[in-house]
Amino acid sequence: MSSFKSEPFLWIHLAGIVTFPVFLGIVWFGLSVSDRLPILWLEILLMVGVGVLPIFLMQWARPFEIFSLLVLAMKPDKITFQQRQILSLFKTPRQQILSAATALAMVGILYGLYQLPPLTAIASSVLTQSRFVGLLIASIAFAAANLFLQVPISVLGVLSTGEQQFAKIEPYPTEKIPQDFTLTGFRVDKIIPIKPVPPEK
Template structure:
């Protein structure tokens, strides 16, 4: 196993991929509300722009900082050398390629959902006259679809990095992290306290045991 695979933030964000099917269903239900009020191409264009542009811009120019959970994020100065190496991997050219390829896949899926929207009409969350609300729901769900696809795919690319390539990677400059990465939420010193506890336990377990010579039991026997 590669040494950096022990970083829990990688697996937490990779697991976000499990939310993608749920979000696609929400998008489908939003598209199923009522009949189109705008030309088909215009409705799709609006959903694509709202759903893709913010996440694509973030991944291309200020990549999502994975050292965060919900509304909390680790302060850059609290990141370890290994964590800063992981950040450097998110700035590789492959990440830009994936950031562009992922939305193309989702747009193809969106088109299929739009075509199949009448099937979901009985389960639409709003009455037919609320078409605009349905489009808003579809756009919001599609935005989250992009986020929960883009971030796990970028994490997967990092996990596929070889151990030798990771060892040769330079830690990302501390002073540039806030400038070059999107850090969501409130910045704190620590998010997963149990990791430090485990490190302390492992370090104490590996520490040499020094016995007090004065307290060692004597093996000599008394002569009779």
């Protein structure tokens, strides 16, 4: 059987981390619009509530089901034996610890963004001085940044598993995938036209 580390979906979602700094740049831009609220921590708590908690809770309770791409997701009954073993790794306590650590790191990153000088001149030339608009842009971008950090970090946690350890992993039950994982998009039989390698008997 081929190594689980050659699974294309793992590397596709790991590569999503390249968008992380782009979304952070958008967050900085959004925060630069208009004057900041008098109570800094109130604004940070709002940003954390919108941009960190939902993604963290998803990864903690119902991890993102990585066998999907854009608006397409593989039907649970089309996911192979090896792929279901990979899904089992996403439900381990270690993955929850990684999710919690990533969420805390995102809070620290958000605080760091607040310490940067605002892009006032650029922001004011593009948008009207509306704090609501700025916060909306920053919150949405921060949620996207969190997603594109949380998922790759969880993928790294899976990739750090040894081959011998992986061989002992039980595949995740097909019938439990929809209730225990977050599936997005239209469900299809196949996304990547690669013939799966059957497990060894």
